[in-house]
Amino acid sequence: MKSKLVWQLFALVMIVSLALAACAPAATPAPEQPAQPAEPTKAPEQPAQPAEPTKAPEQPAEPFVFGMVMVGPYNDNGWNTAHYVAGQYVERKMNAKMLYIDKVNPADRPGTTPAQIAEQLLSQGAKFIIFNSDDMKDSSVDFNKAHPDVPMIHASGDYAWKEGKVYKPELKNYVNVMGRMEYGKMIAGCAAALTTQTGKIGYLGPLINDETRRLVASAYLGAKYCWTNYLGKDPKDLQFKVTWIGFWFNIPGVTSDPTQVANDFFNSGYDVLMSGIDTPEAQTEAKKQADAGKKVWAVPYDYEKACDVAPSICVGVPYFNWGPFYLRWIQAYLDGKYESAFEWYGPDWKDINNPDTSYVSFVKGPALSEENSKLVDKFIGELGGGLNLWKGPLNLQDGTQYLKDGEEATDQQIWYLPQLLEGIEGQSVQQ
Amino acid sequence: MQHNEKRWQNLGFQLGAVVLALLLTSLVILAAGAPPLDAYKQLLKGAFGTKMNVADTVVAWVPLLLATSGLLVTFAAGLWNIGVEGQIILGSIFTTGVLKLLQDSPLPPAFIIVLAVLGGMLGGGLWAVLAGVLKTFGGVNEIFGGLGLNFIATSMTIWLIFGPWKRPGVGSMSGTEPFPESLWLPTLPGLRLSIWAVMLGIIALVVIYFLLQGTYFGLKLKAVGNNPRAAFLLGIPTWQYMLLSFFLCGLFAGLAGSLQVVAVYHRLIPSISSGYGYLGLMVAMLINYQAFWVAPVAFFFVALNIGSIQLPIALKLDSSLSGVIQGSLVLAVLVVEGIRHRLLRK
Numbered sequence: 001m002k003s004k005l006v007w008q009l010f011a012l013v014m015i016v017s018l019a020l021a022a023c024a025p026a027a028t029p030a031p032e033q034p035a036q037p038a039e040p041t042k043a044p045e046q047p048a049q050p051a052e053p054t055k056a057p058e059q060p061a062e063p064f065v066f067g068m069v070m071v072g073p074y075n076d077n078g079w080n081t082a083h084y085v086a087g088q089y090v091e092r093k094m095n096a097k098m099l100y101i102d103k104v105n106p107a108d109r110p111g112t113t114p115a116q117i118a119e120q121l122l123s124q125g126a127k128f129i130i131f132n133s134d135d136m137k138d139s140s141v142d143f144n145k146a147h148p149d150v151p152m153i154h155a156s157g158d159y160a161w162k163e164g165k166v167y168k169p170e171l172k173n174y175v176n177v178m179g180r181m182e183y184g185k186m187i188a189g190c191a192a193a194l195t196t197q198t199g200k201i202g203y204l205g206p207l208i209n210d211e212t213r214r215l216v217a218s219a220y221l222g223a224k225y226c227w228t229n230y231l232g233k234d235p236k237d238l239q240f241k242v243t244w245i246g247f248w249f250n251i252p253g254v255t256s257d258p259t260q261v262a263n264d265f266f267n268s269g270y271d272v273l274m275s276g277i278d279t280p281e282a283q284t285e286a287k288k289q290a291d292a293g294k295k296v297w298a299v300p301y302d303y304e305k306a307c308d309v310a311p312s313i314c315v316g317v318p319y320f321n322w323g324p325f326y327l328r329w330i331q332a333y334l335d336g337k338y339e340s341a342f343e344w345y346g347p348d349w350k351d352i353n354n355p356d357t358s359y360v361s362f363v364k365g366p367a368l369s370e371e372n373s374k375l376v377d378k379f380i381g382e383l384g385g386g387l388n389l390w391k392g393p394l395n396l397q398d399g400t401q402y403l404k405d406g407e408e409a410t411d412q413q414i415w416y417l418p419q420l421l422e423g424i425e426g427q428s429v430q431q
Numbered sequence: 432m433q434h435n436e437k438r439w440q441n442l443g444f445q446l447g448a449v450v451l452a453l454l455l456t457s458l459v460i461l462a463a464g465a466p467p468l469d470a471y472k473q474l475l476k477g478a479f480g481t482k483m484n485v486a487d488t489v490v491a492w493v494p495l496l497l498a499t500s501g502l503l504v505t506f507a508a509g510l511w512n513i514g515v516e517g518q519i520i521l522g523s524i525f526t527t528g529v530l531k532l533l534q535d536s537p538l539p540p541a542f543i544i545v546l547a548v549l550g551g552m553l554g555g556g557l558w559a560v561l562a563g564v565l566k567t568f569g570g571v572n573e574i575f576g577g578l579g580l581n582f583i584a585t586s587m588t589i590w591l592i593f594g595p596w597k598r599p600g601v602g603s604m605s606g607t608e609p610f611p612e613s614l615w616l617p618t619l620p621g622l623r624l625s626i627w628a629v630m631l632g633i634i635a636l637v638v639i640y641f642l643l644q645g646t647y648f649g650l651k652l653k654a655v656g657n658n659p660r661a662a663f664l665l666g667i668p669t670w671q672y673m674l675l676s677f678f679l680c681g682l683f684a685g686l687a688g689s690l691q692v693v694a695v696y697h698r699l700i701p702s703i704s705s706g707y708g709y710l711g712l713m714v715a716m717l718i719n720y721q722a723f724w725v726a727p728v729a730f731f732f733v734a735l736n737i738g739s740i741q742l743p744i745a746l747k748l749d750s751s752l753s754g755v756i757q758g759s760l761v762l763a764v765l766v767v768e769g770i771r772h773r774l775l776r777k
Binding site for chain 1: 481705740
């Protein structure tokens with residue numbers, strides 16, 4: 001009887017441990033230093049070495065410590081890696097040190113809030129905090145109210161936007177930054193349209209919000225433009241469909257499985273899959289299908305080197321370059337010029353891949369043909385020259401008018417796009 | 432004299448279990464390439480390093496206290512109420528529902544909060560009764576019924592956050608629109624800690640303690656738990672007692688979920704239950720279902736949870752290490768308990 005009880009207890013412990021393990025964050029491999037982002041000219045700087053022998057040797061100043069709170073794993077090859085390498089960029093460009101904590105989301109770290117985690121960073125000496133996700137907006141406000149003297153950035157939010165819909169004037173020391181990824185997505189959409197052979201482009205979407213809607217719409221606008229203007233095809237023959245998985249990355253049991261969704265796309269004739277999620281399922285699945293003999297391609301997202309996951313099927317990647325935002329704001333703080341602001345910056349059209357000046361960019365992948373590569377360059381040139389695809393006539397998905405003929409969308413109209421655009425298949429609003 | 436000797440023996444075995452658990456955990460830390468002592472130091476720093484850390488630990492202590500207290504009732508009746516996680520969630524959902532319904536009404540905020548908390552308790556209680564009904568009338572073992580109901584509760588939260596209760600215009604994983612500050616349980620200045628929540632947690636524990644130790648009802652419940660057939664023959668209405676124990680546990684779990692809304696997050700978020708239900712099961716097993724030990728052991732467990740945030744920051748270790756410590760502790764105690772039985776029988 002006793003041993004039965006012990007076995008029952010043991011069985012229950014196993015069940016509970018399994019359940020807990022399922023909820024617990026997956027083990028992060030011991031952090032390696034990821035390949036240094038290409039920047040051969042500058043070696044990682046240690047606190048300024050006394051360069052000239054004439055000066056009295058100075059004690060190198062203590063590095064300025066900043067903290068970063070990331071929503072997913074720092075090594076996701078996507079959104080979070082883009083932020084992580086931006087932190088490393090700051091470390092190289094000035095005497096600074098990054099403390100970070102990743103996987104800050106309700107599934108991975110139940111019972112904690114981003115604000116609370118930011119405080120743990122403060123306790124380790126951080127003097128400046130970066131929150132990297134839309135999902136942290138409430139918590140970033142809580143943090144700001146509790147520590148009004150601590151400078152912080154909430155990336156991708158809009159509470160500090162005076163002309164925005166949710167402006168919170170009471171927030172002090174609160175900065176929002178965001179890249180105009182609309183351009184990156186337009187270029188990516190163009191590359192996808194030039195590459196597709198079935199005329200069917202799929203989009204692996206995260207969850208539905210203002211940001212993700214406008215990015216899907218941008219990708220579609222770019223695709224439609226190149227499809228009609230460069231390939232001379234009928235826009236009606238271009239199919240563009242988005243399927244939302246429900247979150248930025250796969251959470252088993254909570255989101256749809258992006259692997260499954262990617263396969264559904266490929267199995268129903270979509271041959272180019274664009275990714276809007278933080279993780280590389282679009283690429284890994286495209287690679288599998290391509291290895292099995294199918295002609296399919298993928299367009300990843302977020303991180304400059306995302307194509308490295310599966311170069312052979314990678315058309316190119318639109319990516320964020322957060323480094324200059326963070327460097328400038330941390331420097332502004334040190335110079336006493338930090339104040340609440342909202343910034344929404346795009347590519348540096350003179351050189352969209354400039355790591356110091358371009359906030360958003362696109363790198364071509366090995367799977368983009370030479371001919372198409374020239375057309376993509378042409379498109380980038382046109383965008384840089386003032387081509388505006390967010391211009392009427394444009395209708396929303398349900399057919400209502402969004403922009404009149406010749407009308408150009410304002411920043412607010414783009415940022416708060418209420419639905420997808422006409423011509424895009426897929427849900428506009430969460431049901 | 433013999434009694435005393437036995438007590439020392441027990442203590443020895445318990446200490447042995449703790450040492451075994453520490454040994455296991457240290458091995459894991461070493462395998463991850465970090466110095467164990469440093470890791471333990473960082474854990475302590477994370478949980479108690481600042482006034483704010485201590486307050487956060489207490490904030491997390493309350494729901495675990497409530498969930499574990501509730502579980503003692505179902506364990507007394509011989510039931511494995513694994514559905515406690517879902518009961519916490521339903522508590523949060525009902526509380527959010529009541530707050531949403533009444534937030535624009537002219538009722539005084541304090542009254543709305545009280546109604547919302549009562550609603551949350553009721554929600555948790557009803558969800559628990561559902562597991563009980565499945566067991567009593569459907570023949571579904573409460574472990575499986577509970578697990579199923581947990582999944583439904585989680586899905587319901589996500590659906591509400593992105594569906595009917597989404598923020599104006601946009602669903603966000605950040606949760607529903609936060610409630611106005613007038614509907615928050617007041618917190619200590621500069622901290623996230625609500626004295627009201629702590630008081631409710633402690634009162635709940637005391638109530639459970641006396642219910643199980645000092646009342647006729649508690650005695651009968653234990654009779655049902657030890658031998659339902661005998662209890663039935665002695666005239667105790669067995670299934671009614673089981674259902675009642677589910678309901679009671681659900682009330683406490685629901686209160687935990689409710690406080691997560693009114694005192695901690697001020698909105699409904701995904702994973703609002705934060706695993707406190709599962710953790711509560713572990714605590715209850717670890718303390719061999721003795722109410723006296725709930726408070727300190729629950730506190731130790733949440734300290735591990737809160738403290739472990741420092742591990743990835745300071746040592747690049749994964750913070751799931753706290754789960755490893757908790758799990759090995761429970762396993763070590765069970766294993767040592769098994770060894771003790773075997774040795775003492777000889």
